[in-house]
Amino acid sequence: MLNRYRENVKGYLEAIVKPLAKAGVTPNTITFIGLLISLLGAYLFYLQRPRLAAVILLIGSAIDALDGTLARMTGKTSRFGAFLDSTFDRISDGAVLFGIALGNLADWRLTFLTFMGAYLVSYERCRAELAGSGTLAVGIAERAERLLILMAFSLAGAEYVKWGVYIVGVLAWITVFQRMWAAYQRLKE
Ligand SMILES: CC(C)CCC[C@@H](C)CCC[C@@H](C)CCC[C@@H](C)CCOC[C@@H](COP(=O)(O)OP(=O)(O)OC[C@H]1O[C@@H](n2ccc(N)nc2=O)[C@H](O)[C@@H]1O)OCC[C@H](C)CCC[C@H](C)CCC[C@H](C)CCCC(C)C
Ligand SMILES: O=P([O-])([O-])O[C@@H]1[C@@H](O)[C@H](O)[C@@H](O)[C@H](O)[C@@H]1O
Ligand SMILES: [Mg+2]
Numbered sequence: 001m002l003n004r005y006r007e008n009v010k011g012y013l014e015a016i017v018k019p020l021a022k023a024g025v026t027p028n029t030i031t032f033i034g035l036l037i038s039l040l041g042a043y044l045f046y047l048q049r050p051r052l053a054a055v056i057l058l059i060g061s062a063i064d065a066l067d068g069t070l071a072r073m074t075g076k077t078s079r080f081g082a083f084l085d086s087t088f089d090r091i092s093d094g095a096v097l098f099g100i101a102l103g104n105l106a107d108w109r110l111t112f113l114t115f116m117g118a119y120l121v122s123y124e125r126c127r128a129e130l131a132g133s134g135t136l137a138v139g140i141a142e143r144a145e146r147l148l149i150l151m152a153f154s155l156a157g158a159e160y161v162k163w164g165v166y167i168v169g170v171l172a173w174i175t176v177f178q179r180m181w182a183a184y185q186r187l188k189e
């Protein structure tokens with residue numbers, strides 16, 4: 001859903017990446033830096049610092065928007081870069097939930113179910129697109145929505161993080177079935 005606002009932030013993102021492009025920074029370098037920052041956010045959840053974690057995670061997520069912007073602006077988009085971007089998103093998503101569980105900010109069993117739902121949403125899109133569905137960026141809890149909900153509840157304080165995890169879990173599983181239906185509609189023989 002939020003991806004429809006991509007155009008609205010494009011100008012801001014391009015203004016940020018312009019000096020990076022001039023400095024010759026590569027998109028993959030930005031992708032790697034974004035992952036490192038997101039992993040720092042995950043570690044801050046483990047340390048039970050959810051407010052700081054949310055801010056760091058927002059910066060890491062914003063940087064996830066910068067790598068593709070830089071790639072497109074400089075004509076340096078690549079198949080491996082696309083692979084790296086998506087793969088690092090999974091590592092970041094898993095690390096954040098792992099940090100939350102290890103930091104006892106939410107029940108680890110319910111956090112695992114949220115983890116499963118989030119990964120399934122992304123896997124379904126990848127597998128359906130491989131099968132020829134066309135872009136399957138559908139559902140109420142794509143990655144941007146999941147991250148923003150988690151950040152919002154984390155900013156509210158440690159005792160609210162679990163509600164963010166559980167709400168993201170429910171919405172992610174709804175998205176799992178939305179994407180399953182969309183894939184069926186598009187792929188049925
Ligand atoms: C350094 C920072 C401090 C700069 C800050 C800038 C911000 C102020 C600007 C706005 C922030 C916003 C964009 C980030 C928030 C969104 C985030 C929570 C959700 C994650 O969004 C992901 C992001 C990028 O998605 P992708 O990685 O899939 O897309 P791209 O990277 O663009 O393209 C991939 C594509 O590129 C090629 N490629 C990539 C890498 C590489 N190495 N090589 C390559 O070739 C290849 O082709 C790949 O396939 O999505 C961005 C759009 C987003 C969905 C828009 C959301 C708008 C939202 C309403 C903004 C609200 C944010 C607000 C500040 C929230 C505050 C409150 C909160 C804390 C509760
Ligand atoms: O929204 P979602 O499908 O859960 O997750 C998305 C992946 O499916 C996609 O491969 C990737 O490029 C996006 O950055 C995002 O990670
Ligand atoms: Mg990106």
Ligand SMILES: [Mg+2]
Binds near residue numbers: 064
């Ligand atoms: Mg990404």
